Amino acid sequence: MIRFTHVSKLYPKGGPALDDVSFHVNRGEFVFLTGPSGAGKSTILKLVYVDQRPSQGEVRIAGQSSVTLTGSAVPKLRRRLGVVFQDFRLLEDRTAEQNVAFALEVIGTPQDAIGPKVARVLTQVGLAGKATALPHELSGGEQQRVAIARALVNDPLVLLADEPTGNLDDRATRGIFQLLRDINATGTAVLMATHDLATVRANPYRTLEMNRGKLVYDSASEHPAAADEFDAPVPDASETPQ
């Protein structure tokens, strides 16, 4: 579903952020992306949600190629991805449910469909009782749950998480990680960048380790390759009747 083929990324100022990286992520897979700061983890995520384009090579996401993807097609692709960050990135003047609803409103979801979707996803992340709380009234873990709810509300194929527990204490970290596992269990792929080695070691998921822009370790390559289904076009959920 996500495939990097000999991808390099050079920033105009500074050296290569990614250097000939190839890997793929299957539907429904849970993948850790580890490595020290500046290793290229965030760059990989940015290439997936098309905040940036590769300097060389090809990134394929849900059947779309970075080589042929036009600028106007980017928003549509992003609607099939969910992204969460270390710093939550919530709108401070809006309640939890308004923050989640915002993601639906700005892509033109009909007004009457928004309420039920928001309620469902807030329940899923365990915040049904705090729908009307403003971000500053919530703990860090709860704010990250709102951000995850916002990322999930469009039923993404993959959830991209950039150090989602980086700002949280141990307890909240465990809670958020368990939530990500639950989300993964419903069939959503999760690509999680983290340098929390304890969490990585304690879980049996596939790990991609980055160092200085290179992919230095892929735990999957120690196992027989999984059936490669990445290139089959994934049906667009927003176009098929549910």
Next chain:
Amino acid sequence: MNLAVREALRAFQRAPMLSLLSITTIAFSLFAFGLFGLVYLNLRDALAQVEERVEIRGFVAEGTSAEATSAAVGDIAAFPEVASVRYVSDVQALERARRELGEFEDVFEAGILPASIEVRLREGQRDPESVRSVARRLEFYDFIDDIRYGEEWVEKLYKIRNIATAVGLSLGVIFAIVAIIIIGSTIRMAVLARSREIHIMRLVGATNGFIRAPFLVEGFLKGVLGGLLALVLTYFTFEFVGQYVVEATYFGSGLAVLGVLAGALIGLLGSAVSVGRHLRRV
């Protein structure tokens, strides 16, 4: 669109001080431009009034027949530059002199002032060259003794008018540029204050048009409100000046509407440019 308006109003509501600041900045920028416009407008009117008095007088020799002069008046009226021609008899000239210079009434006697043909030129034909050319053609009539048109005065007036136009236009352009820069940066500030919204909208897959819409609505509203406020400010200034300093003319309704529209347009464009920077293509 509904969402765009709602989000725009939300921005006003959420940051009332910032919004008020933008509107006031827009208002004062347009106010300065408007004041300058008023000064220019009134100066131009005043000059136009003076210009209307540009007149060529041909003094008619004594004993010229009425037929000859009226034929000449008809001819001259047909010149393309000429707006009106009037024959002033010696009797009328004397009456006018007495009326205009009452205190010297007894100095004037019949016969002291000659009859004359007075020629006024059309607007746009009052430059020294045209005046001179018409004056030269009057010389062809034998019965015209002398021709006066205040040559130096016409040249000076024309120079002043040219200078006023050039200074007016360049100052106008400078004022407009300053207004646009100030308004543009105020709006940019408002957009920057909401960069997080823009970021999130991009992230969840809002199209660029959808992201732009609320900002355009906001910029437009601020422009209109700023423009209206500027209009009110210039009007009060105008009233004050009219009452205590000098009678003046105010903008016509067309110009007033145009001013508010200019504010709206600057608001709209400023927002479009500022948001555009956030929407760099990938």
